Amino acid sequence: MNFLTKILIDASSAHLFHTEEYIQSRRRLFKQLIQALVYEDTIKYAEKKLSTSLIEFSVQGVAKNGQPVIYSCKGYRRASFGRVELSAEPVLRTCSGQVSETVSVREFLSEIAGSFTIAAEFMERFIQELDHTLANDTAALFYANEQYTYGADNQAIRLLRNMPYDDIESGLLRAHPYHPCYKSRIGFDAVDNLHYGPEFSPDIKLVWLAVRKLNCLSIASPSLSELDFYQQQLGDQLIQFNTLLRGYGCNPDDYVFMPVHPWQWLNQLLPLYTADIHQKNIILLGEGVETYRPQQSIRTLANAVRPEVHYAKLALNIVNTSTARGLAEHTIANAPVISDWLHRLVAEDSYLAKELNPIILREVKAISFSSACEAIASGQIACLWRESLYPYLTADERAIPFSGLTEMDRDALPVIQNWVARYGVYEWLVQLLTVSMLPLIRLLYAHGVALESHAQNMILIHKDGWPIRVAFKDFHDGVRFIQGQVTHSECLTILRSTPRQHLALNSSSYISASEPEDVKNFLYSAFFSMNLSEVALFFDLHYQVAESTFWCLVNDCIMGYQRDFPEQYKQFQLFNLQSEYVIVEAHTKRRLQNESSVRINRVKNPLFSQPLPSSSQPIMEVSHHE
């Protein structure tokens, strides 16, 4: 029995759910849950001011025995898009004069059902997602504490801030900082989570298939040489796989090779595609030789032996945070087209290419197989290869996912601590904002395109901790623009539109918008309101940078761009980043309401009417957060 299985089923060791880690995870879960429910206005609650900024939130409910129950917690309404942030104190449950800590998700949601807006058919699903999140997160924290506890000399610990990029991807523990179902991974059982969850740095071998071309959509960037590509992917195994295929009496010209995730093979393909396998539409070639490791998104795997090799993003029939993680066929068809277009956009814009130099991690090849025998929706056997970050980095550049910038390291200090200490809090922050925001603002204003740049889709490149530039990824369904109104829109005429049945399952998953507001709000949903708000709250907590100062610095950066490119003034109005309100996606509502209901949040924009610092030296304002 290995260590991982031991923590789940060995009765001789302390059980996972008797640990401090369990309590820590449970408190975080309730914190994120109530924050999201209050912020997205999906529960009826009362608010009582306890001081100038501290608020008591309370929700009424009814216990099983009919007694009234009150749940209460303390927190703040933050300047960053009005985000609700609870204090570290646990959520309390008061019933029949007894006050205790809230411990059960099911009890909490059942008791407050009368105050909670959820479609009845989604209640069980939501409870399940929260319970799985708690179990998976506890296992991750427990594992991390076992692995990375300080010894007598602290040298034994590998700190995230010193690790290579790929290792940080699986070293990060927190996952989504806002979504209450941040580690739901529905589909995985407890052992699957240990075998395939990124926090456990598992060694994963890709399962390679040969799939019949007739049943496939296979598309590649013209920049790619297929032969070289497969040679790079498989090396000597390529000959071996071809021999195997011929041994089945098949002509290799009729097939393409593609990897699938081992979990997907065992749990979805083996049971559901027997006829396709029997009829040789799918032929199992076997495990790849090299080891891969999951990145934060779980379904994208990085080669652990040769980091310069393309990442493999693989369809995985799990639901994580809000979404089922298959790879829809139209997004496979669009992947290289969108990537090549974005790459060209950047390359031909001298301001982007020469001054900001962002990296576009292109999705260069993608394959989707559809069953020839069964009425199974496509998207389950699909892969997409994304360029690795490593070949783009110069010798002295290092990289860290954006989400890592707001995590604590294994020495209990912020991951960014040394960098901020070395360069100065404001200098470092202004540089971070400059290198990360300007490419996004340029893409929006000059080219009409918004990227879904939440913290998992963005990477900071630094030299000795000093922010230099950024890398973007995840484009096949993570861009939004108005067709015909973007630079080089002629490259996009071959894009497949989003099928109606896809929209019925995920109404916000489309790339072609009809209104500029829709494009702008896409950037707000991912970048400003999620990604940057986390940075704002982190700098307030750890470095006493007031949120108002933070958003002032952000505004200063936008205004600086507008001063430098006054000829784009029409675009500044079209995509007004300083509007009083913005519409952002209500992430949690997506788990509570069906696709036809409105699941957006109209929130106050902290960039509205911000006083600008009069010089490049920011106004030093101390945080009022208590």
Ligand SMILES: Nc1ncnc2c1ncn2[C@@H]1O[C@H](COP(=O)(O)OP(=O)(O)OP(=O)(O)O)[C@@H](O)[C@H]1O
């Ligand atoms: N800080 C974070 N912000 C957003 N998502 C996060 C974060 N940390 C982990 N995640 C996880 O990463 C995934 C983000 O979804 P998204 O659609 O951007 O990625 P993906 O398409 O699954 O994969 P990739 O980004 O590797 O192409 C989700 O599974 C989400 O739970």
Ligand SMILES: [Mg+2]
């Ligand atoms: Mg992503």
